[in-house]
Amino acid sequence: TQQWDYSYDVVVVGSGNGGLTAALCSYEMGARDVLVVEKSDLYGGTSSISGGGVWIPGNRYARAAGAEDSVEKARTYLRQLITEEEVPDYQLDAFLENGPKMVDFLHQRTRVRYVTLEHYPDYYTNLEGAMEGHRSMEPETFAASELGSEWQRLRRTHPMMHLGGRIGFTQVEAALLIGQQPGWWKTAVKLVADYLLDIPWRLRDKYHRRLATGCAGVARLRASMQDRDIPLWLNTPMKRIIDEEGVVLGIEVVRNGETLRIQARKGVVLAAGGFEHNQAMREQYLPRPTDHRWSAGTLDNTGDAILEGQRLGAKMHLMDGAWWCNTISVPGEEIPRLSIMEKSYPGSIVVNPAGERFGNESQNYMAFQLETFEKHTEENPCIPSWQIFDANFRANYFVGPLYTSAFRPDWAIPARYEQEGFFAKADTITELASKIDVDPQGLATSVAKMNEYAVTGTDLDFHRGDSAYDRYYGDPRVSPNPCLAPIDKPPYYAMRVDPGDFGTQGGMVCNADAQVLREDGSVIQGLYAIGNCSAPTLPCYPGPGSTLGPAMTFAYQAAKAITGYR
Ligand code: FAD
DSSP states (O other): OOOOSEEEEEEEEOOSHHHHHHHHHHHHTTOOOEEEEOSSSSBSHHHHHSOOOEEOTTOHHHHHTTOOOOHHHHHHHHHTTSOTTTSOHHHHHHHHHHHHHHHHHHHHHSSOOEEEOTTOOOSOTTSTTOOSSSSEEEEOOEEGGGGGGGGGGBOOOOGGGEETTTEEOOHHHHHHHHTTOTTHHHHHHHHHHHHHHOHHHHTTOSSOSEEOHHHHHHHHHHHHHHHTTOOEESSOOEEEEEEETTEEEEEEEEETTEEEEEEEEEEEEEOOOOSTTOHHHHHHHSOSSOOGGGBOSOTTOSSHHHHHHHHTTBOEEOTTOEEEOOEEOOTTOSSOEEOSHHHHSSSEEEEOTTSOBOSOTTSOHHHHHHHHHHHOOSSSOOOSEEEEEEHHHHHHSOBGGGBOTTTSOGGGSOHHHHHTTSEEEESSHHHHHHHTTOOHHHHHHHHHHHHHHHHHTOOTTTOTTOSHHHHHTSOTTSOSOTTOOOOOSSSEEEEEEBOOEEEEOOEEOBOTTOEEEBTTSOEEEEEEEOGGGBOOSOTTOOSTTTTHHHHHHHHHHHHHHHHTOO
16 A cells, blocks of 8 residues: 555646646536646746637637637638547547637636637638637736735746736737737837836836736636635656556655655646757657757756656657747847747748748748748758848837837847847848858848839748738738838848747647546546647647647546546
8 A cells, every 4th residue: 555645636737727727627626635736936837938828719709709610610620730640539529629618617617717819810711610810819917916925936928928028918919019000009108107107016026917918827727726725836846656557546746855645536637748848858759950948838848747658658649749939049038039920020031041031931830830840951951040121120010139129229239149149230131141151142032032022912932921810910001911021221130040849749648538548548547638748639730829728628628537527
């Protein structure tokens, strides 16, 4: 018989959206003794750093707005992008049928609230069954003060989603602000004024009291757990899964330097993220070149749960995949920034060392990155690549840490950006090319072509701006094509973009109840896996929120199976 230091009904490993949803749902469905353990000194994981968006076709807002969506329609869309070998029917159907129920369950019983992204399109709008809005939602903003003393331990959304590094903004506000769309300055003034006038809170924290995006989603889940006194232990990494004759009984953790054995009477839920920061695993599984410093995932995601699953004989799937997205590694910043909107706006191109474009810069980030890997060969390297733009672009759009030229004039750009090979500026395209080791003739030709396409409105090489998704992050003030503008006003600029990711996607194969399966298809009793340590449900990233939507849905599924809830 086993000796235990603690005993719970359900033990959850990891405190991202998936983990916290599993804990909350398990409690609501009848498991009274629930514990979450978290390796880091902060809770929320990459979920908290993220945009917080969840892609749930047929969600409550789509229904209320009378949007024509259905499980059938979403399945038709998805099956053009995902094969059955990649994701079996039972997994896709469990997601599509239970996603809306999960959101309703949380809305009805807890402080979790999502608002619809009415105009955020699916990522492949040219396919049958795609929608141009209403499938994705973002968390409603939330006051950090509601978390009591735990507000300090909440991991904050990425600095790229904070004005001045302090004031978080929603996804809807981001689209306005970063593209300087009509009315953007009113939004900016209101955000800054609300922040400055909240003097009592400013005396306590450098961040705005109003939380938005990923950390608002996590805070809402955690506050709902606090309402129910569900404990969350920080600085408590899981080291081992404890099993007996193939049945999982609990886990071993380290807490305050002490090894503890925790019994899980009904189940262990692994929600410990992917292996994005385990360089050895990256080299074993992911396409090369690969470097964990290009990943925007939280540093503690080192594949611990996947390795333990492998030890117990769990079947792994799609281990060569990641949630690909170009990232920009800003000197002095711990986690790279995602390059999404700025890459898409008109008046910039992304080129390889030959100075040539290799894809449609306005297509979704996952597809752009996959294209990079496809085109990258020894003879024709596409890594590293550079985003090239001019003075007009810099005046009109926020570009990573450069902001706009009004917010951060050239003289205020830190010298180390150039010294460390991240950024360059020159008066001519040729001089710019030589500064970044790119072929000058190739670059001049690419720029000239783009300047022509800007006039005709047609990108003859990559059809940039042809789809509704491309145009979502275009500039409506620019015509004839909102994604194409000339690059012709000196000085010229270059910023390095890396083939990054925001987490890996391969992991443990599970059944529709999120129970982990062995190679032979049998269930490992007592073990559940969700989020990036499990095999992905939407590996092609069909729309905004394709990782958090499934993570939360399968957390709900796991909770139902663990508690027998009907
Ligand atoms: P995480 O949220 O990372 O949680 C895993 C947790 O487990 C971490 O806290 C980690 O510390 C902990 N852990 C690891 N090992 C152990 C251990 N041994 N013991 C205990 N705890 C452990 N996705 C979307 O769907 N929508 C978006 O809008 C979106 N925007 C993004 C924006 C950015 C800037 C980034 C970086 C990512 C974004 N993503 C988005 C991706 C998304 O955030 C991740 O895919 C998702 O958070 C993964 O969830 P998870 O629960 O698997 O892992």
